[in-house]
Amino acid sequence: MSARAPGLRLLAAALPLLLAGCETLAPKVELAGPFTARPAPAPAPAATTGSLFQAASYRPLFEEHRARAVGDSLLVNIVERVQASQRSASSVEKKGALESGISALPFASARTLGRLDASGSSSNTFSGKGGTESANDFSGTISATVIEVLPNGHLIVSGEKQIGLNHNVEVMQFTGRVDPRGIQAGNMVSSAQIADVRLAYRGQGQQAEAQAMAWLARFFLTLLPL
Structure with a gap:
């Protein structure tokens, strides 16, 4: 047992480095779920009183359909352009x-x-x-679902889109807070008018694995001083 003690201590000392090598170097966006929500069940219809107006089935005749309740969906037009430079x-x-x-x-x-x-x-x-310079350009559309209605009427929306092609999967996730007054005609809102935006677009599968650094290379990278 005493002969194995130095080896066990060496393994215990190297274990944190091995775990660090297994960690991914790519940062992840913190997204709040869930990414969809179902509307609450409709209330039981009240007994008919003979009147033409029924509160349970009332729908405004000239109102355009816009997201306003949990479970409603809207179209998010993603237009994110960021450019910065410093000298x-x-x-x-x-x-x-x-x-x-x-x-x-x-x-x-x-x-x-x-x-x-x-x-x-x-x-x-x-x-x-x-000097430093950064430029980012992301555009696209995604349908999001209202998952929560805040006391001030703002909508917490979240959406996810997955596209599978052969052995690769492209995943886009979006969350944010929408002011109902910013919803345009066609039940669409621009991402520039959404607060607390969290947007992630990443790939899964063989293509993503080919672009990732191997775990052994990451292990030695943690040991290098430079």
Whole structure:
């Protein structure tokens, strides 16, 4: 048992590194589910009273259908364009010089004084530059479902779309908070008018696995200092 103790301690020390190597390097978007909701069951019809107006089956005649209750769906027009750039530069320069000499001293000859001259100089120069640029463009459409109605009337919507082709699956997920006043004709709303947007588009299958770094390469990447 004592001979195995060093090996067990080495395995215990290397286990966190092995687990770090197995972790994926791709960040994930935090999405709040669920991605769909069903409307509440319709209330039981009240007893007919002979009147033409029935509250349970009332629908406005001239009202355009727009999402307003849990289970209703709407079309989200995703138009996300983000572009940012930054440039910076700085420069610092400093120079200095010093000279000194002794022309006369008691009991010292001119030849000796000539060796006592001193001079010095210093310089310091610093220059730095930096720049960053980012551009993103995403467009598309997705149907989202109202999963919650807030007290102020805003709608929490969420939607998911999956497309399978051979051994690959493309998954798009969307969540956000919609102001009903921003819903346009055709029950459609632009993503620019939606708050708290969470949008994820990723692939699953052979194509996604081919683009991922192998777990052994990720393990050694965690050990490299650079």
